[in-house]
Amino acid sequence: MSDINTVKGPDVRSDSAGLRKSKKDDDFRSPEEIAAEKKRGRVGQALVLPGFIFLLLFFAAPVVVMLAMSLYTKPPGADIGEFAPALQFSNYADAISQYWEPLLRSFGFAAIATILALLIGYPMAYLVAVRLRAHRLLSSILLVLLIAPFFSSFILRTQAWKQILADEGPVVSILRAIAILPPDGRLTASAVAVVAGLTYNFLPFMTLPIYASLERMDTRLIEASGDLYASPFTTFRKVTLPLSMPGVFAGTLLTFIPASGDYVNAAILGNNRDTTMIGQVIDSRFFRIVDYPTASALSAILMVAILILVMLYIRRFGTKDLF
Amino acid sequence: MKSNIGRWIIPILGGLAFVYLLVPIAYIFAFSFNDAGRTNLTWRGFTLENWQNPCGAPQICEALGNSLQVGIVATIVATILGTCIALGLVRYKFKFRNTADLLIILPLATPEVVLGASLLAQFLNLGWDLGFVTVVIAHIVFCMSFVVVTVRARVSGLDPRLEEAAGDLYASPLKTFWKVTFPLLLPGIVAAALLSFAMSFDDFIITNFNSGNFDTFPKFIYVAAARGIPAQANVIGSAMFIVALLIVVIGEVTRYRREKALTSK
Numbered sequence: 184m185s186d187i188n189t190v191k192g193p194d195v196r197s198d199s200a201g202l203r204k205s206k207k208d209d210d211f212r213s214p215e216e217i218a219a220e221k222k223r224g225r226v227g228q229a230l231v232l233p234g235f236i237f238l239l240l241f242f243a244a245p246v247v248v249m250l251a252m253s254l255y256t257k258p259p260g261a262d263i264g265e266f267a268p269a270l271q272f273s274n275y276a277d278a279i280s281q282y283w284e285p286l287l288r289s290f291g292f293a294a295i296a297t298i299l300a301l302l303i304g305y306p307m308a309y310l311v312a313v314r315l316r317a318h319r320l321l322s323s324i325l326l327v328l329l330i331a332p333f334f335s336s337f338i339l340r341t342q343a344w345k346q347i348l349a350d351e352g353p354v355v356s357i358l359r360a361i362a363i364l365p366p367d368g369r370l371t372a373s374a375v376a377v378v379a380g381l382t383y384n385f386l387p388f389m390t391l392p393i394y395a396s397l398e399r400m401d402t403r404l405i406e407a408s409g410d411l412y413a414s415p416f417t418t419f420r421k422v423t424l425p426l427s428m429p430g431v432f433a434g435t436l437l438t439f440i441p442a443s444g445d446y447v448n449a450a451i452l453g454n455n456r457d458t459t460m461i462g463q464v465i466d467s468r469f470f471r472i473v474d475y476p477t478a479s480a481l482s483a484i485l486m487v488a489i490l491i492l493v494m495l496y497i498r499r500f501g502t503k504d505l506f
Numbered sequence: 507m508k509s510n511i512g513r514w515i516i517p518i519l520g521g522l523a524f525v526y527l528l529v530p531i532a533y534i535f536a537f538s539f540n541d542a543g544r545t546n547l548t549w550r551g552f553t554l555e556n557w558q559n560p561c562g563a564p565q566i567c568e569a570l571g572n573s574l575q576v577g578i579v580a581t582i583v584a585t586i587l588g589t590c591i592a593l594g595l596v597r598y599k600f601k602f603r604n605t606a607d608l609l610i611i612l613p614l615a616t617p618e619v620v621l622g623a624s625l626l627a628q629f630l631n632l633g634w635d636l637g638f639v640t641v642v643i644a645h646i647v648f649c650m651s652f653v654v655v656t657v658r659a660r661v662s663g664l665d666p667r668l669e670e671a672a673g674d675l676y677a678s679p680l681k682t683f684w685k686v687t688f689p690l691l692l693p694g695i696v697a698a699a700l701l702s703f704a705m706s707f708d709d710f711i712i713t714n715f716n717s718g719n720f721d722t723f724p725k726f727i728y729v730a731a732a733r734g735i736p737a738q739a740n741v742i743g744s745a746m747f748i749v750a751l752l753i754v755v756i757g758e759v760t761r762y763r764r765e766k767a768l769t770s771k
Contacts, residue, residue: 223599224598238613248624307524325524335531335743339740444618
């Protein structure tokens with residue numbers, strides 16, 4: 184996933200120059216060189232070890248604990264929140280039969296939001312990275328605005344969205360005036376509002392990787408394509424788009440993964456009946472119903488489903504330098 | 507005529523997208539000046555009162571203080587651990603490198619709700635009380651992966667010959683690190699730390715799972731959203747935004763100047 188680094192901004196470039204150094208010809212090494220290499224290996228291990236142990240304790244182990252907990256059972260007569268270790272695989276069947284709807288909805292909403300973010304984000308990234316490349320100051324300002332949402336509070340923005348989409352708000356009045364919405368039509372507490380919120384909140388995750396890959400592109404390629412009588416559309420399809428694919432790829436993953444697990448948008452902008460997303464279910468199973476096994480099983484299902492989707496996606500569209 | 511439409515389609519679409527992106531932020535800023543009373547839902551007139559007294563809403567500044575503390579501690583730990591990992595992974599070959607690599611990437615590919623729920627399962631299992639410590643630990647997990655990815659890109663872009671040259675001039679490895687490697691990596695490390703602080707400060711989902719009764723700023727807003735967010739929240743949101751924007755602008759200006767100085771030589 185080396186391309187996630189492109190999120191960080193324009194001055195980040197990845198190449199593997201750092202690695203090439205140690206690839207000396209293996210046949211011509213003196214014992215001293217081999218010993219030095221070993222010593223370097225130990226330094227490397229020492230550098231990685233503290234963080235590695237931290238992640239073992241607080242990422243790997245928790246996932247294992249969660250998987251174990253997803254099989255726990257509630258002994259007869261147990262108090263709320265009291266469970267016994269067991270191998271109750273039926274928890275999974277129960278979780279799926281009860282919550283397949285929010286689960287599918289989460290992936291559906293996330294997929295639509297990802298596609299919309301791509302359609303909205305690509306022109307933005309293209310505008311800043313290619314069209315305005317010669318105007319350094321303007322493109323710098325727009326780049327700052329592009330990352331601006333990262334610096335404002337996610338939940339405050341979502342709440343602001345809710346008020347902008349409210350019945351008496353500007354968006355609804357305009358849509359009613361141009362008859363896209365019926366006179367009594369509304370946007371709040373609807374699937375449309377949730378998807379709009381998801382698209383909005385994860386848009387920067389889509390735009391920045393695309394920006395980073397377009398920014399690296401040599402614009403003379405576009406000129407060359409034009410000189411060879413390609414139409415602007417053909418140039419885009421055959422030159423620009425392929426060159427920006429690593430960014431599109433990283434952007435879609437960075438949008439889809441968090442969007443499918445998000446429940447803030449669904450909770451603030453939805454109506455809790457036909458907009459419930461899986462994150463809300465997991466949250467309420469943990470905290471309101473205090474049913475840890477089902478909550479854990481749902482988390483495990485979400486995690487595995489996403490890993491499978493991501494792997495299929497990588498196999499189908501992935502470029503070699505990712506992952 | 508046709509080519510005219512072609513010329514303008516990108517600026518128009520891009521411009522509309524910027525409006526979409528920025529309108530809610532402008533809304534937050536505008537409503538921080540609303541003479542709102544208890545609920546900040548409709549415009550009731552301009553006032554500076556919220557800005558003069560940002561702690562006016564009960565518990566808001568306590569939550570803000572908690573968020574700042576968590577953000578600072580989590581950022582320091584995540585930046586140190588993450589930078590070490592990035593250096594170790596790029597510069598050295600060792601046995602479990604691929605495993606380490608995978609373990610660092612996976613948190614980025616895991617939805618927040620799963621990270622939060624699994625950590626909660628772990629803390630319940632360990633019998634730890636939820637609060638400041640568990641929130642900090644949770645934040646370090648996701649911040650560290652971002653730090654590694656950011657700093658690693660910087661390390662990869664570094665010419666190893668600079669360090670070799672320092673060695674040839676009889677600098678000890680430690681001295682080489684402090685005089686050559688570290689200064690060159692510093693911009694990347696600072697960027698990673700800022701990003702990490704911003705993510706920690708803004709995180710809701712993972713925090714919600716692991717905080718118990720410990721309130722952070724996003725949690726405060728989420729709970730308040732049910733009955734109406736006080737205008738002071740907009741003040742704090744706007745102030746944070748302005749501070750962050752200033753930091754980014756200063757960074758960009760410095761970079762611009764440095765680039766200009768380099769090209770003019």
